[in-house]
Amino acid sequence: MSDKPFTTVKRDDLxxxxxxxxxxxxxxxxxxxxxxxxxGKNVLYFCPHCMKVLGFGQSRMI
Ligand SMILES: [Zn+2]
Incomplete structure (x- = not known):
């Protein structure tokens, strides 16, 4: 990982x-x-088409 900052662009149209x-x-x-x-809950994200896992995350809902 580099320390360079990067720009996040929100694209809800894509x-x-x-x-x-x-x-x-x-x-x-x-x-x-x-x-x-x-x-925190371990969250598993997956594709609704092929059911393959796209990523993991942490949810900290109380
Ligand atoms: Zn898929």
């Missing part, structure tokens, strides 16, 4: 493409794992 099946991702499915009370 539709991401799934790297696995090539379909447009207009929505992303997610599953949560973990209690969510004390620790």
């Amino acid at each position: 539709v991401p493409i799934c790297p696995h099946c090539g379909n447009e991702i207009t929505e992303v499915y997610m599953r949560t794992k973990g209690s969510g009370f004390v620790e």
Whole structure:
């Protein structure tokens, strides 16, 4: 990772493409794992078309 700053451009008009099946991702499915009370939940994001995992995240809902 470099320390160079980068610019984030918000583009709600563009539709991401799934790297696995090539379909447009207009929505992303997610599953949560973990209690969510004390620790943050582990969130799994996956493509609604091919069900392949797109990424992981942390959700800290209380
Ligand atoms: Zn896909």
